[in-house]
Amino acid sequence: MYDVVVVGGGAVGLYLARKFAEKNSSVLLLEKKEKIGQKPCSGLVSSKIFEFINKGEDDFIENEFLKARIWLEGNFFDFNGKALLLNREKLDKYFFEKAKKAGVDIRLKKEVRKIEKYKINTPHYAGSSCALANVTMEGMTATEFSAALWDRYQIFTVAIEHPIVKGVRITPHLSNSIADIERLKSALKELAS
Numbered sequence: 001m002y003d004v005v006v007v008g009g010g011a012v013g014l015y016l017a018r019k020f021a022e023k024n025s026s027v028l029l030l031e032k033k034e035k036i037g038q039k040p041c042s043g044l045v046s047s048k049i050f051e052f053i054n055k056g057e058d059d060f061i062e063n064e065f066l067k068a069r070i071w072l073e074g075n076f077f078d079f080n081g082k083a084l085l086l087n088r089e090k091l092d093k094y095f096f097e098k099a100k101k102a103g104v105d106i107r108l109k110k111e112v113r114k115i116e117k118y119k120i121n122t123p124h125y126a127g128s129s130c131a132l133a134n135v136t137m138e139g140m141t142a143t144e145f146s147a148a149l150w151d152r153y154q155i156f157t158v159a160i161e162h163p164i165v166k167g168v169r170i171t172p173h174l175s176n177s178i179a180d181i182e183r184l185k186s187a188l189k190e191l192a193s
């Protein structure tokens with residue numbers, strides 16, 4: 001279980017993943033390609049790039065301009081001011097190394113194909129993590145979700161419709177068997193389909 005899952009190891013995904021990790025979140029990043037940094041990109045950026053990279057770590061900047069003419073969706077527009085030309089592959093690799101160093105678990109060749117409609121929220125800390133979860137189902141209110149679990153599968157849950165917390169509270173009983181848990185799993189998959 002991770003606090004945050006980032007899909008896509010481009011510059012933005014890698015940067016955000018690192019920022020979450022630096023705030024002590026456990027972060028998983030999934031990238032479908034085999035390698036980081038193979039992007040079609042001319043590498044032209046403004047000096048705002050310095051908001052995202054550390055001072056003195058800019059050896060991927062290869063040139064500077066005072067004017068640039070950019071062709072975008074059928075039109076030219078002129079950029080006046082300082083523009084920089086960077087090596088995009090090196091930039092992505094820079095963000096990759098930073099993310100790795102911050103503790104992001106980066107997995108390559110992993111494509112996200114489907115995100116389940118249901119979410120299981122449970123605390124991570126040992127004292128509270130036990131078998132207690134707040135479960136939500138996209139497209140249903142907590143009350144509708146709880147009613148569907150009861151009407152269709154005879155699984156009893158408590159719906160929480162609080163301004164801050166919404167979802168159904170699921171707490172398996174000591175007498176529940178593995179088969180009961182499997183039934184809950186099938187019910188969640190069926191309702192999400």
Ligand SMILES: Cc1cc2nc3c(=O)[nH]c(=O)nc-3n(C[C@H](O)[C@H](O)[C@H](O)COP(=O)(O)OP(=O)(O)OC[C@H]3O[C@@H](n4cnc5c(N)ncnc54)[C@H](O)[C@@H]3O)c2cc1C
Pocket residue numbers: 007008009010011012013030031032033039040041042043044045110111112113
């Ligand atoms: C020809 C060209 C020239 C360009 N020139 C410039 C330029 O000069 N200056 C500029 O600022 N911008 C330029 N751009 C735009 C720039 O490349 C993009 O804005 C930038 O790459 C976006 O970064 P990103 O991290 O958001 O997305 P990306 O770099 O596209 O990264 C997204 C990543 O997500 C991965 N991914 C996607 N779906 C999944 C999935 N389901 N599961 C797992 N992984 C997934 C992809 O493989 C990819 O690595 C150019 C673009 C093109 C096409």
